[in-house]
Amino acid sequence: MIEVKNLTKYYGDHLAVDNISFTVEDGEILGFLGPNGAGKSTTMNMLTGYISSSSGQVLINGIDILENPIKAKANIGYLPELPPIYQDMTVMGYLNFVYDLKKCKLPRKAHLTEICNLCKISDVSNRIIRRLSKGYRQRVGMAQALVGNPPILILDEPTVGLDPKQIIEIRNLIKKLGKRHTLILSSHILSEIQAVCDRVIIINKGKMAADDTLENLTKSVSNINRMTVRLDGVREEVLVAIRKIPGVKSVRADMERSGGIFDYEIVLEDGADITVMLNDMCRDMGLSIYKLANDEMTLEDIFIRITMGGDVSDDNKKNTPVINLVVSNGKNAGSKSDKLDENKGGEE
């Protein structure tokens, strides 16, 4: 169990981590989410005793990391942002060194072989680390954290710089590890957190912006109901027609996809389903549907709103229908000028 109480870190005058508190129960997989420079690594470095906190307390299984560092550290396996591997050693030589360094008591050969198999580095165990690819080095870093079978694993951006295949492999490994260890995982990649974590802490500019289960976070925003439909026809006529459908809160036309075909972004009232009515409307007007999609609010939307200054909980209370930041479905900011904002009409 990890208890973090009012953790604060100043680098000189710069406030890097501002009063963070949370608890991680045994067997939990916690995702640590935040943009680069938000204080994720700083927090993890404080949890593992690499740097000290300016104020606050970190308890690892009830042991204060600053008061009894050796005992507390024995419970943690840490993979820092840059794996602390010695390039001049062989993989096995390095793992043996870590085994000795951690004063591990498990049967040496069996334990290290098991770790190598788990991290899939058995085939390179006699090679010099310098000559390994980044993916393998990352896995050696992971293996290093696992030596001694510590109850707590802290992994700082474990998939950064890897190719998609390697990312999936590491992610599967993390899932597997999550069954046996208490795990904290940091990332700025949302899908990663979504894929493996039970609970998410979002931090931004050193502050905790959210701390909830993934389910609750998604639930809290799923009542913002949006859909996108791609139609041909005269834009103004289509807008008026869509607005007439009951259940539509607002609609706006996005950029022109190709000659006369537009994407229409529709915000619906709670629980409204207009698919059938939309089809009827198209038949009546002689329009063709090129695409029809229900846009679910993703973790990405929440994340971007939080980290760009908005506040999820406030928005939810007001149930604001219009999401101004539309990044999740691949539209870039460059298309903003093409957008026709038709919100006013929708609210009539």
Add this chain to the structure above:
Amino acid sequence: MGAIFRREMGAFFASPIAYVYLTIYYLFAGVCFYLFTLSRGIADMSGLFSMLFWATFLLIPVLTMRSFSEEKMKRTEQGLLTAPVSLGSIVIGKYFASLAMYTIGVAIVFVYALILSAFGAVTWGIVLANFIALFLLGAAFISVGVFISSLTENQFIAYIISLLLIFVMCIIQSLAGFVENASVPDFFQPVVGIIAAGMNGLSFYNKFYDFTCGIFDLSSVLFYISCAAIFNFLTVRVLETRRWR
């Protein structure tokens, strides 16, 4: 400590440092042995030993420059500092690895003494005393080098600063001479005298010289060992304060 010591020794021999260091050391010792002993046809090795004293300030920084600098540069120190080991054992492990490398170099004097014993009478007591003197000298200076390397992540800077500091420690008795003879108003004379005496007291060379004459002085041994203890302690403090910044 054992794990770090073994890893450091492995790193010495996995990199060119061990080979370059030992080659230069043996070459230098060999040339001095030839010039001061063999070519003169005498069985006295004191010329060699006094030259090996002067080699320390150039060569010890080669051994110590990478100890903490490289770890900091490559961020591998994060692995050490988050492992369940004390800072003291990290420092001591690294310190003894450098000292072991240095001792492998110094041990060449026994080979030369053995060669010499085929041609003349070697006073083994003197050889042993000189070896101990060189060992203690290294023990003190290596702690200085390790300390300097904990202050910077640039190995070259670590080398230069260690070289300068150890050089000053080597010549402190000559500097004391300058201070003593400085022309200052009479009023300051006693102060100058105290400073010069203090500097002479800190001299590494004078104590080394006593050993080479075969004088085994316990206070000199304690002097070298305390110097090593102080600088190793300072290194631990540096590592400790760094995490508070």
